[in-house]
Amino acid sequence: MTTWFISDLHLSPARPDITGLFQRFLHDQAVHADALYILGDLFDAWIGDDDTSDFVAAVQAALRQLTDTGIPVYFIAGNRDFLIGQRFAQITGITLLDEPSIVDLYGVPTLIMHGDTLCTDDVSYQRFRKVIRNRVVQKLLLALPLRLRMRIANKLRASSKTQQPLSEQQLKIMDANEHAVREQFIEHDVQRMIHGHTHRPAIHQHRLPNGEIAERIVLGDWYTQGSFLKVTATEHELIVSPLATDN
Ligand SMILES: O=C(CCCCNC(=O)Nc1ccc(S(=O)(=O)N2CCN(c3cc(Cl)cc(C(F)(F)F)c3)CC2)cc1)NO
Ligand SMILES: [Mn+2]
Numbered sequence: 001m002t003t004w005f006i007s008d009l010h011l012s013p014a015r016p017d018i019t020g021l022f023q024r025f026l027h028d029q030a031v032h033a034d035a036l037y038i039l040g041d042l043f044d045a046w047i048g049d050d051d052t053s054d055f056v057a058a059v060q061a062a063l064r065q066l067t068d069t070g071i072p073v074y075f076i077a078g079n080r081d082f083l084i085g086q087r088f089a090q091i092t093g094i095t096l097l098d099e100p101s102i103v104d105l106y107g108v109p110t111l112i113m114h115g116d117t118l119c120t121d122d123v124s125y126q127r128f129r130k131v132i133r134n135r136v137v138q139k140l141l142l143a144l145p146l147r148l149r150m151r152i153a154n155k156l157r158a159s160s161k162t163q164q165p166l167s168e169q170q171l172k173i174m175d176a177n178e179h180a181v182r183e184q185f186i187e188h189d190v191q192r193m194i195h196g197h198t199h200r201p202a203i204h205q206h207r208l209p210n211g212e213i214a215e216r217i218v219l220g221d222w223y224t225q226g227s228f229l230k231v232t233a234t235e236h237e238l239i240v241s242p243l244a245t246d247n
Contacts, residue, residue: 007039007196008221040078040114049087067093106233115197118176
């Protein structure tokens with residue numbers, strides 16, 4: 001049987017083609033799986049569970065249809081959708097996991113996370129993250145009217161680094177830091193890690209101080225194609241699926 005991992009879909013009303021591909025994936029592939037893990041940035045923006053747009057309702061319905069068939073769906077928040085809360089989980093039937101989590105994948109303990117905490121060279125981002133991951137700050141923001149939160153979100157998204165051309169140097173600091181990666185392997189005593197966020201899909205080997213080789217699997221984003229990690233008891237592979245060009 002199969003366990004699927006996806007992340008960085010950055011779903012938004014502006015990209016119905018990606019939402020369609022996600023719905024088809026849930027309906028055609030995930031429905032036969034042991035489990036589906038969504039490792040963050042499912043949405044391009046999320047400012048509270050009280051967003052009841054048709055777009056959000058369609059994504060919620062697709063997830064609910066899958067969990068209602070008994071397929072467990074686990075979610076770790078990304079830097080975009082860390083405000084997804086219990087209400088969203090209750091509506092969709094997904095299980096919110098802490099970050100990082102360790103899951104037993106067919107006998108292999110595997111560390112899973114979104115991946116932005118590995119980008120320790122991006123000091124300004126880590127400072128921003130510290131503030132907005134603070135529970136009190138989140139309560140304050142969520143107490144604001146939805147309209148005001150939308151304005152803040154649009155301002156932050158416009159200024160977000162992905163909106164402007166990045167220099168080679170800036171792109172480099174937005175990748176996982178080798179030392180931070182090794183630290184995670186050692187702290188959690190695992191030999192396999194799966195994360196997203198960097199939008200650089202690949203499978204990396206890391207030599208740990210004790211001489212062991214650990215494996216880091218990076219999931220791809222969905223800006224131009226679907227990107228999936230398929231894990232079975234005997235193998236794992238990163239799969240891409242082109243966006244349908246006909247819609
Ligand atoms: O994006 C990349 C590469 C760049 C990675 C770093 N950039 C990045 O993460 N940008 C970003 C992330 C989320 C959004 S947002 O629109 O969803 N939304 C904005 C308002 N948020 C908020 C929450 C709280 Cl508690 C408090 C505030 C406060 F205090 F500022 F008002 C605001 C909630 C979330 C907008 C931009 N890779 O994935
Ligand atoms: Mn991200």
